[in-house]
Structures are given as structure tokens and as C-alpha cells.
Amino acid sequence: MSDAIDIDQVRHIGVLSRIELSDDQGRRLVGQLGDIVEYFGKLNELDTDGVEPMAHAMETHNVLADDSPGESLNPDEALANAAVRDGDYFKVPKVIGDS
Amino acid sequence: MSSIVELSAVELATAIAAGELSATEALEAYLEAIEKLEPQVDAYNEVLADHARATAADIDTARTAGRPLGPLAGVPLAVKDNLCTVYGKTTCSSKILADFRAPYTATAVEKLLDAGAVVIGKTNLDEFAMGSSTENSATKVTHNPWDTSRVPGGSSGGSAACVSARLAAAALGSDTGGSIRQPAAFCGVVGFKPTYGRVSRYGLVAYGSSLDQIGPITVDVSDAALLTNVIAGHDRRDSTSADRPAENYLAEVEKPVENLRIGIPDEFFTDALDPSIGEAIANAADMYKDAGAQIVDVSLPHSRIDTDAEGNLSSYAVACYYIVAMSEASSNLARYDGVHYGHRTNQDVDGIVDLFSLSRAEGFGPEVIRRIMLGTYTLSSGYYDAYYNKALKVRRLIKNDFDRAFEKCDVLLCPTSPTTAFEIGEKSDDPLTMYLADIYTISVNLAGLPGISIPARLDAGGMPVGMQLIGPAFSESIILRAARTYEKISGVTRLVPNMARN
Numbered sequence: 001m002s003d004a005i006d007i008d009q010v011r012h013i014g015v016l017s018r019i020e021l022s023d024d025q026g027r028r029l030v031g032q033l034g035d036i037v038e039y040f041g042k043l044n045e046l047d048t049d050g051v052e053p054m055a056h057a058m059e060t061h062n063v064l065a066d067d068s069p070g071e072s073l074n075p076d077e078a079l080a081n082a083a084v085r086d087g088d089y090f091k092v093p094k095v096i097g098d099s
Numbered sequence: 100m101s102s103i104v105e106l107s108a109v110e111l112a113t114a115i116a117a118g119e120l121s122a123t124e125a126l127e128a129y130l131e132a133i134e135k136l137e138p139q140v141d142a143y144n145e146v147l148a149d150h151a152r153a154t155a156a157d158i159d160t161a162r163t164a165g166r167p168l169g170p171l172a173g174v175p176l177a178v179k180d181n182l183c184t185v186y187g188k189t190t191c192s193s194k195i196l197a198d199f200r201a202p203y204t205a206t207a208v209e210k211l212l213d214a215g216a217v218v219i220g221k222t223n224l225d226e227f228a229m230g231s232s233t234e235n236s237a238t239k240v241t242h243n244p245w246d247t248s249r250v251p252g253g254s255s256g257g258s259a260a261c262v263s264a265r266l267a268a269a270a271l272g273s274d275t276g277g278s279i280r281q282p283a284a285f286c287g288v289v290g291f292k293p294t295y296g297r298v299s300r301y302g303l304v305a306y307g308s309s310l311d312q313i314g315p316i317t318v319d320v321s322d323a324a325l326l327t328n329v330i331a332g333h334d335r336r337d338s339t340s341a342d343r344p345a346e347n348y349l350a351e352v353e354k355p356v357e358n359l360r361i362g363i364p365d366e367f368f369t370d371a372l373d374p375s376i377g378e379a380i381a382n383a384a385d386m387y388k389d390a391g392a393q394i395v396d397v398s399l400p401h402s403r404i405d406t407d408a409e410g411n412l413s414s415y416a417v418a419c420y421y422i423v424a425m426s427e428a429s430s431n432l433a434r435y436d437g438v439h440y441g442h443r444t445n446q447d448v449d450g451i452v453d454l455f456s457l458s459r460a461e462g463f464g465p466e467v468i469r470r471i472m473l474g475t476y477t478l479s480s481g482y483y484d485a486y487y488n489k490a491l492k493v494r495r496l497i498k499n500d501f502d503r504a505f506e507k508c509d510v511l512l513c514p515t516s517p518t519t520a521f522e523i524g525e526k527s528d529d530p531l532t533m534y535l536a537d538i539y540t541i542s543v544n545l546a547g548l549p550g551i552s553i554p555a556r557l558d559a560g561g562m563p564v565g566m567q568l569i570g571p572a573f574s575e576s577i578i579l580r581a582a583r584t585y586e587k588i589s590g591v592t593r594l595v596p597n598m599a600r601n
Binding site: 020032051052053058077084 | 198199200202203295296309310335338339341342401413415417418419421422429433436437438439440441442443448450451452453454455456457459460463468469471472473475476477479485486488489490491492493494495496498530531534544545546547572
């Protein structure tokens with residue numbers, strides 16, 4: 001089992017990912033994620049100095065729509081799958097004052 | 100079983116247009132097949148029988164009224180359940196979207212419907228398209244129609260199994276790292292991933308936005324050409340969609356490619372490859388040569404596949420692919436937060452972040468959680484350069500290799516998968532082992548190129564062996580024609596597993 005990632009890092013990633021992890025899950029992930037991260041490290045064997053990163057498969061830039069009004073989802077369509085709806089709003093727990 | 104399900108999509112469309120067969124008869128034949136074989140295959144998340152019957156009836160009415168019919172009129176098709184449809188649900192085989200009803204239909208599916216197709220249902224997949232066996236589905240396990248103890252491949256396992264068992268005339272899948280091509284290889288059918296940007300991604304639930312493409316899974320190459328005709332084209336609703344008109348691939352597919360030069364990449368034929376597959380590819384190359392093609396050695400150094408000291412497959416391209424795909428996935432799946440749609444936790448929560456964290460923990464399966472976390476890690480402060488940025492540079496090197504190879508050849512010929520269909524449960528314990536199943540397909544997505552898997556032959560055990568043709572960007576016509584040539588010279592096409600025989 002790789003030690004590329006430790007349990008504190010796993011917990012930290014869980015927080016960043018907004019996924020609650022049980023202790024068991026966290027422990028299992030240390031090994032699983034560690035193995036995979038170690039595998040990722042293989043790329044360090046390659047010299048990439050001066051190579052331009054390739055984020056897109058196709059070279060298009062600034063594809064913009066005309067700034068003109070058109071059809072979009074109406075509130076009922078947009079809220080149809082809401083877990084909790086309040087009028088024309090998605091309802092959530094209070095946000096202000098939360099960490 | 101009805102002989103109607105033995106027809107290809109092209110044959111069905113022709114027969115229906117000529118009035119030899121009604122859309123309703125065609126649909127009923129497939130619904131009957133589903134009733135008989137679905138319990139063994141489990142390809143569908145949802146069969147939309149009522150809606151399909153209504154569509155078929157409309158097509159029949161239009162035909163008898165003499166109204167013009169589209170090129171797929173009355174042809175019963177299946178759609179992978181990560182493509183949004185206003186009919187039925189769009190679950191991505193995830194608990195987090197178990198009850199989601201999309202407010203719009205994906206462009207590619209809309210185009211099929213405009214062409215007169217009848218959508219029979221939504222097929223099973225690995226959850227959020229993350230997997231290579233369809234075992235990561237939160238819905239059910241799909242079985243390979245050639246041997247039900249084996250996987251159909253993934254992530255479009257449901258679509259591939261469906262077409263293979265003749266439970267639909269054709270299907271749409273999606274391919275991010277091989278998810279159309281590999282299940283097609285495992286199930287003995289044709290699976291085509293067009294060039295990135297060739298088909299609109301609007302309405303395809305995003306996994307890796309710079310890698311995802313929608314494509315057809317069919318019983319033969321001509322059907323793949325017909326479906327590509329229908330779904331390809333620019334879409335203003337997808338800003339990554341190529342501003343190039345679609346071509347008529349079906350009209351050209353019977354014309355062999357003159358002076359066809361086929362490149363065989365050295366690095367794909369190492370000890371890592373199952374010898375019977377290597378043999379099948381070598382055999383195919385010989386057949387092409389006898390038919391007048393030129394076989395050329397080419398090199399794709401950064402896609403090299405080795406076996407490491409522990410006997411594991413090893414490839415820079417796999418590391419690169421998974422960093423890119425997981426990074427993009429972590430961003431794309433951030434939208435599942437229990438607010439706008441999808442599962443929300445019933446537990447008491449301590450504020451909104453808690454709401455997100457619990458909803459996501461409850462709704463996502465273990466593989467999805469792994470990928471989100473790895474992608475979060477590779478994009479996080481302090482690691483972004485070492486992983487994500489590094490991977491993007493390696494991606495450029497992989498793409499450059501392909502560009503150089505295509506200076507010497509028109510298409511590349513290589514395996515689709517290092518093995519034939521493995522057993523259900525065989526690889527599901529170790530995530531990394533499963534990732535390495537994709538070694539022959541992922542480079543193609545990284546480079547944004549088109550690739551097709553067609554059946555090469557059956558192996559000694561009677562399982563399908565797939566082979567892959569890869570071409571330069573927007574060379575769909577060449578690939579389809581070269582693939583059609585193989586069908587003609589080998590006689591290998593329209594393979595039918597025993598369970599689907601009359």
C-alpha cells in the first residue's frame with residue numbers, strides 16, 4: 001500500500017470535495033488514493049520543458065452567443081426537480097454565518 | 100424470435116419507408132425480444148414502451164398519409180442513460196439522480212427523434228460514465244449477451260449489450276476514455292467515437308468536458324455511418340461543437356479508400372497484450388494488405404504500454420488521462436449538491452455545507468467519490484502544477500505523436516482492449532486494475548481524434564475480439580470506409596450471440 005497520501009490529506013480532500021467520509025471510508029481511501037496518486041507520479045519521468053499545455057481537444061476561442069433574448073427554462077421547468085421549493089426559489093439552510 | 104430484429108437500422112428504415120413493415124410491427128418485435136432476453140441481459144434502466152408505441156403510431160400515420168419520413172423513421176433505438184430526455188428519467192445510473200426528469204432533450208437525441216427514430220428506452224451505464232465494465236452502476240449489473248457471467252464492458256455497457264442481444268436496432272453511447280469502443284469490442288458490435296466536437300454535447304451529462312463525445316453503437320458499419328449522419332453537426336448550444344457541416348457518411352461508406360495506408364503503432368504490441376488479440380490484429384493487417392492496402396510501422400512513444408516489476412500494465416497515457424478526466428470530473432460533479440436537482444439528505448444538517456456533504460456522500464457510489472476526490476487533489480493548491488498542468492503537457496506530447504504518425508498513414512490499426520470480456524467481479528476490487536483496461540482507447544480521447552471499434556473475429560472461446568481504427572481529426576469518412584472494407588474482406592459483421600438467435 002502506498003504512503004503517497006495520509007489520513008489527514010484524505011480528510012482535507014473530503015472537505016474540499018464536499019463529501020462526508022466515515023472513518024472506515026477514510027482509512028480505505030488512504031490506500032486506494034495513495035496507489036493511484038503514486039501512479040500519477042510516473043509522468044515525472046517525462047521531460048515536458050517548453051511544452052505547451054493542451055487543455056482543449058479542439059482549438060476554438062471565445063465562442064460567444066449573440067447578446068439577444070431568446071427562450072430558456074421557465075421557473076416551473078427549472079424548479080421541477082428541486083428537493084425543496086419555496087415559490088420561485090430553491091430552499092436551502094441558512095448560509096450566512098456558516099463556516 | 101422475430102426475424103425483424105435481425106435487420107440492421109438501414110434495412111429497417113428502408114423497409115418501413117417502402118411500406119413493407121410498419122413502425123409498430125418493428126417496435127413490437129423489439130419489445131417482444133426485450134421481454135424474452137432482458138431478464139438475462141439487464142441492459143435497460145428504463146423501457147419507455149408507452150411513449151415508444153405512441154411515436155411508432157405517429158410514424159405509421161405519417162407514412163400512410165404520404166408525409167415525408169426522416170432517414171431513421173420507425174427505427175427502434177436505445178439511448179444511454181446519461182443523455183437527457185424529457186421522456187422518462189435520466190439517472191446516469193446514480194442514486195443521486197434516481198428520480199431526475201430532465202427539462203430538455205439532448206441535441207443528439209433530438210436529432211434522432213427528428214429523423215423519425217423511436218426511442219425504446221434508456222440503457223444502463225457505469226455511474227456517471229465512470230468505469231469500464233458497467234459494474235459501477237448503482238442500478239443493476241448488465242450481462243454480456245455472449246456469456247452472461249461476463250461484463251459487457253463500460254461505461255456504455257447497457258447500450259452495447261442491448262444492440263448485441265438485438266434488444267434495439269442501434270443505440271447511442273458516450274465515450275470519454277473508451278466507453279463506446281471498449282463495450283462494443285466486448286459485445287461483438289460496432290462502436291464509433293467521432294472527433295471531439297463532431298457531435299454536440301448539449302444534454303450529455305458532463306464527465307470530462309474536454310474528452311466526452313457521443314457516438315453510435317450498431318450491428319454494422321453502415322448503421323454507424325447512418326447514425327453519425329443524423330447526430331453530427333454544429334450546435335450553437337454547445338460552444339465546443341465544431342463549426343463544420345455534417346457530411347453524408349452513409350453515401351460514401353461503400354467506397355474503399357484508394358491507396359489506403361494503415362499504420363500499426365509499435366508501442367501497442369508489447370507483452371501486455373493478450374496474444375490471441377495480437378494475432379487477430381496481425382491477421383486483419385494481412386487481410387487489408389491482400390486487399391491492396393499498405394501497412395506502415397508508426398510510433399506513438401508517449402502511448403507506450405509496458406509491464407512493470409509487479410506485472411501491472413504501465414502507461415504514461417493512462418496516468419495523463421486519469422489526471423485530466425478526474426480533474427474535470429471533480430469540477431463537473433460539483434453541481435450535485437442536493438439543491439437544484441437530485442438527492443438531498445434527510446438527516447439533520449448543520450448548515451448548507453453539511454447539506455452538500457451528506458447529500459453527496461449518500462448519493463454517489465464509491466468509484467465516483469474516488470474520482471471526485473482524486474480530481475480535487477490534482478487541482479488543489481500546491482498540487483495543480485505537479486499533476487494537472489503536467490498532465491496537460493503530456494497530453495500535448497501524446498497529440499503530437501498522433502500528428503506525426505498521420506504524416507505516414509491514413510488510419511491506425513490497433514487493439515481496442517488488452518483482453519476480451521472479463522468475468523463479473525474479476526476486476527472490481529482494485530480500481531487501478533480497472534483503469535488499465537482502457538490503455539488502447541484513452542489516447543484517442545486525449546488527442547480528440549475519431550476512433551471506431553469493429554469485431555475482428557471470435558476467439559477460441561467464442562468471445563468477440565474487437566479491433567480499433569483511429570484517424571486524424573474529422574476523418575470520419577475514411578475510418579468508416581476502411582472499417583467497411585474490413586467487413587467485406589473478412590466477412591466478419593452482424594455477429595449474433597446464441598441467446599439472440601432464432
